[in-house]
Amino acid sequence: MLNDVKTALARSSATIWQDAIGGMCLLVVLFGALHLPGVI
Numbered sequence: 001m002l003n004d005v006k007t008a009l010a011r012s013s014a015t016i017w018q019d020a021i022g023g024m025c026l027l028v029v030l031f032g033a034l035h036l037p038g039v040i
Contacts, residue, residue, distance in 0.1 A: 009016065
């Protein structure tokens with residue numbers, strides 16, 4: 001199983017950074033949306 005994970009990461013190394021950035025952006029939007037009612 002560890003071998004499969006290593007192989008998958010090696011194949012998708014070009015897109016893993018894009019996926020990480022997209023996930024971080026989603027968390028920022030969620031965080032902002034949850035705090036928006038306190039600001040208004």
